Each structure stands twice: as structure tokens, then as C-alpha cells.
Amino acid sequence: MPLITAIIPTYNRAGFLRQTIEGLNRQTRPVDETIVWNDGSTDETLSVLRQSGKGLRVFTSENGGKSRALNAAIAEARGDYIWICDDDDIALPEAAATLAGMLDRNPDAGAAGGSYRRFREGGIEQGPGYWPDLSSGAPVRHLLEDIFLFQNAMMVRREVYDRVGPFREDLRRSIDYDMVVRLGVAAPIVVTEAPLFLQRKHDGDRGPAAARHAADQSDAVWKAVDREIFASFRNRIPLSFYEAMFDGDDPSLVRRAALLQRGCVYARRTDWPAALADFMAAAEILPDTAPSGVERAICRRAMAGKHGIAEAMSLETCRGLAGLAGRSAAGAGIAACLRTGLRWRLREALMAHRWLQALAICRLMTALTRPSGEGKAPSAVVERDELPAAAFLKGSPPI
Numbered sequence: 001m002p003l004i005t006a007i008i009p010t011y012n013r014a015g016f017l018r019q020t021i022e023g024l025n026r027q028t029r030p031v032d033e034t035i036v037w038n039d040g041s042t043d044e045t046l047s048v049l050r051q052s053g054k055g056l057r058v059f060t061s062e063n064g065g066k067s068r069a070l071n072a073a074i075a076e077a078r079g080d081y082i083w084i085c086d087d088d089d090i091a092l093p094e095a096a097a098t099l100a101g102m103l104d105r106n107p108d109a110g111a112a113g114g115s116y117r118r119f120r121e122g123g124i125e126q127g128p129g130y131w132p133d134l135s136s137g138a139p140v141r142h143l144l145e146d147i148f149l150f151q152n153a154m155m156v157r158r159e160v161y162d163r164v165g166p167f168r169e170d171l172r173r174s175i176d177y178d179m180v181v182r183l184g185v186a187a188p189i190v191v192t193e194a195p196l197f198l199q200r201k202h203d204g205d206r207g208p209a210a211a212r213h214a215a216d217q218s219d220a221v222w223k224a225v226d227r228e229i230f231a232s233f234r235n236r237i238p239l240s241f242y243e244a245m246f247d248g249d250d251p252s253l254v255r256r257a258a259l260l261q262r263g264c265v266y267a268r269r270t271d272w273p274a275a276l277a278d279f280m281a282a283a284e285i286l287p288d289t290a291p292s293g294v295e296r297a298i299c300r301r302a303m304a305g306k307h308g309i310a311e312a313m314s315l316e317t318c319r320g321l322a323g324l325a326g327r328s329a330a331g332a333g334i335a336a337c338l339r340t341g342l343r344w345r346l347r348e349a350l351m352a353h354r355w356l357q358a359l360a361i362c363r364l365m366t367a368l369t370r371p372s373g374e375g376k377a378p379s380a381v382v383e384r385d386e387l388p389a390a391a392f393l394k395g396s397p398p399i
Helices: 016-024 045-051 066-076 097-107 139-145 158-165 174-184 215-233 238-245 250-268 274-285 291-302 315-326 328-350 355-367
Strands: 004-010 033-039 055-061 081-084 111-119 154-157 187-201 246-248 381-383
Touching: 004 066, 004 111, 016 033, 033 045, 033 066, 033 097, 033 111, 033 238, 045 055, 045 274, 055 066, 066 174, 081 097, 081 158, 097 111, 097 187, 111 158, 111 174, 139 174, 139 187, 139 215, 139 250, 158 174, 158 355, 238 250, 246 250, 250 274, 250 291, 274 315, 274 381, 291 328, 291 381, 315 328, 315 355
Parallel strands: 004 033, 004 081, 033 055, 111 187
Antiparallel strands: 081 154, 111 154, 246 381
16 A cells, blocks of 8 residues: 655644644554654644654754755655644644545556635634535646645655655745646546545644744735736646637637636736737637637636736736737627626725726726627537646656
């Protein structure tokens, strides 16, 4: 049976660490080794570790951030399966058995993942903050649009970590998002919707000692770092990877769907220059052919990202989208679908009495309105739920 190594990187979380370790000790499929990497803690962390009993492999280093701690710990790991556990969350008893069992049964999968529940001290458990509809589309497509798998609910084959390279040590946040995308384009990920850990919500500071920020600043930091991460992926994940997400009789329509999908990913990352470039390129392919149902759904999702659409409402982007609407019948169809995706944003702004935001959304919707004919009916294109094995970037993963 493959060996499991659990890794806990920790920094000044003595108040939570004991529960994290206890959660690993209660697993129905025992963890073969647990590595705790103490990243220069200045609180009672070492005392907690001394009281946690035998069986832990404890390493201590100067504070260098979570990525550096993880890279060092993985180098020390002896297991075939690597399970990274945050120092403030709690694994549920069946987590290791569920994740390892998925990898056992799916030898081609590079990683297995599951869901989670959120909680606060003294509070009621809630469902995950974001969980996509996995009834259609490959897991990696959903991951490119937004992160929904977290390290506590993921187990990864050691060989895949070796292949994709180390965690980035230059990022302030989102190191898990950067890594899960790299894992997802290198090998298939199998997913269960079963909750596997409890994610603790608390107001403590985040980040390494040299770049700490308060919990209420996390959204702004995540938004900036996510955009930075995906800028590095722009040329490292080829368009052919997006093409592999779709199937159809007409290769041109498959390519157009791929461009729209990549544009959707970058719109959700608030990188509208990149998104607009893809939408424009898509409008040039089969310009007299209307978007298919799959393509319309992609465009609607482009407006539904968690980071909002403030950047889309800039004057420059509005002008670009107006040009898209008037470019061709295909462009008008793409613009119409983007406009449809804005309706719930407008409704939300009106219900919250955010009048200036509602006015800006109306201006954006107007830019996306340009009659250009319906165009010819599209050929059939479908979204794959699993990518072909040849699509994965086995030789040169994006680092």
C-alpha cells in the first residue's frame, strides 16, 4: 500500500496546531509519517509539539514563508502520497482514506481532491465558500476559472510534485492556487464532493513575517496575486490545452471555444486586456456563425468571477467591448452573451442601493449592445468532462 506523508507548515499558530495534529491522528487510514515544519515561530509552538506525543518529524528553520517550508518538507518526505495540512484547519477522520483510495483506484490521476466545511470558534459549520457545478466540464477547467480545491482536501502523488517543480517562494499569497493549476495541467485530478476537512475562519494575520497582512485585506491581496499568477501562465499554458477541453466536427469552432474559454479565465482574473484580446480573436473565427450553446455559457461565466468586474467598466475596456460588438455577427453574439452575464451583477447593485455601480454596469451593457445580425447557426461543439491523456503538459509544466 502506498505510504502517506502529511506535512504541516506552521508559523505562530500554537493555539490551533494541537487540533490539527489531533485530526491527523484520528484518521481511519493511518498516516505513515507526519512532518511538522516550524517556520521560525516565536509563540508556544515548540511546547505544543513536545506535548503532542511521539511520531512527529519536527524541523525548525528561520522564518521564510509557507512556500519555503513546504519545499523543504517535501524534500524530507518519504511517502508516495503527499498530503499538505494547514496549521489552523482540522482533517475529518475519513479524509486520508478517501483521498488515498481515489489515487489507488485511479493510477493515471496525479492528485485527488474533495470538499470542506467552514467554521468559526463557537459557530455553526457552513458549506464551502465556493464550489462549482462539476456535472459538466473537466476539473481543471473549473480550477482555471476559480480555485475550489484546497491543500487540506488534496492528496498528490510525490512523482507529480517532483515533475511540476517547487512552490513559488516569491508569492505573498495564493501559492496553493498557483500549484493546483500546475498540477491540473500536468495530470488529471479526480474529485469528490464529500467534505474532508474543517476550514477555520479567523481574524489572525496572514503571510510570512516579512509580508504580514490582516485578514480583512486578504481579498485585495488575493486579487492582485491571482492576476500576477495567471499572467505567468498566459504563455506557459498553450491554447491547445484549452482546445482539448472541447470536441466537435469543425476544428475552427473548437478553436473559437478555446479562445473564449481562455478569455473567460482572464476576465475572471480581472485581466481584461488579455480577455479582450481572446474575445476579439474568437470573433474573427467563423465571423458569420453565431456562438454555440457551449460558447454562450462560457461568455456568461466570464462576468461571474469572485473578484468582480470593476476593471471591465473602465473607459478603455468599454471601448474595446463596443468594438467587439460591432466586429462581426460572431462578435455581436459574444458581446450579447457577456451582456447577459451582467444582469445579475446589475440586480445585485440595485438591491444594495449601489447606484453609481449600477450606472457603470448599465454603461458597460450599452457598450455590449450592437445589432449585427444573428449569424448562421453554429456547428455542434461539446465540452469534455475528461481531457485526453495527450493534452497534459508532461514534458514542460508551467513553473
